[in-house]
Amino acid sequence: MKPRGFTLLPSPVDGVDVVLADSAQAFGRHTHDQFGIGLIERGAQKSANGRGVVEAGPGDLITVNPGEVHDGTPFDASGRRWRMLYIEPQTLMQAAADIAPAKAFEFQAPVIRDAPLAARFHALFNASSAHPDTLRFDTALLALVAQLLRPAKLDVAVGTGVQHARECIDDDPASARSLAGLAADAGLSRYQFLRAFTRLTGLPPHAYVLQRRVQRARHLVRTGLPLAEAAAAAGFADQSHMTRCFARNFGLTPGAFAPR
Structure with a gap:
């Protein structure tokens, strides 16, 4: 049985945090500086953010944008197991620039159920935590970003x-x-x-x-x-x-x- 808790894996890729998690911890409202993308492997959770209240279970991809306020609560005391990549905006935006230069991008769907996309996430996760191989990482990142990122919606004007x-x-x-x-x-x-x-x-x-x-x-x-x-x-x-x-x-x- 895998140990429960949180593990930050060493990554040879600059600008990427690789996290393995198995926990019943509930996270209050918080933000990250990075883009986050992960995969629920066991259990389920509910999360609320600016894009609404969503539920994610086994096989679902979960995403969060930099500065986006969100939380996360497991369905029950058994918790959930997931793996997560936190990617610095500059790293992700360099890949996005190859797709559509001079545009701002963001994750628009907080939960995604798509087996081919999950396979691409696994490829990126493995490339982020394996021996240094820039070609492998860049290829996996571009393949995922091309499917997930969408042009950012303009914010309502504020004072x-x-x-x-x-x-x-x-x-x-x-x-x-x-x-x-x-x-x-x-x-x-x-x-x-x-x-x-x-x-x-x-x-x-x-x-x-x-x-x-x-x-x-x-x-x-x-x-x-x-x-x-x-x-x-x-x-x-x-x-x-x-x-x-x-x-x-x-x-x-x-x-x-x-x-x-």
């Missing part, structure tokens, strides 16, 4: 002040901010800003800041920065707070992302 606030948080998530300060910079009341920001991002400001701090900390840990220093640099109160947030978001501790 420039609210968008600017989001960009400021993205640029420096460690900085302390107040709702009053963010609202004032956007030229809105606190209530107006809270509603507009939550509509834009899917999260209230304090939760969005925490998500960006988790992503910043993951990047810092991957560069080799000691965990305590990464926690402080990302804006966490201490290393234990960072560790709890990692476990809720990734099912893994920060040390799993440290260079080997």
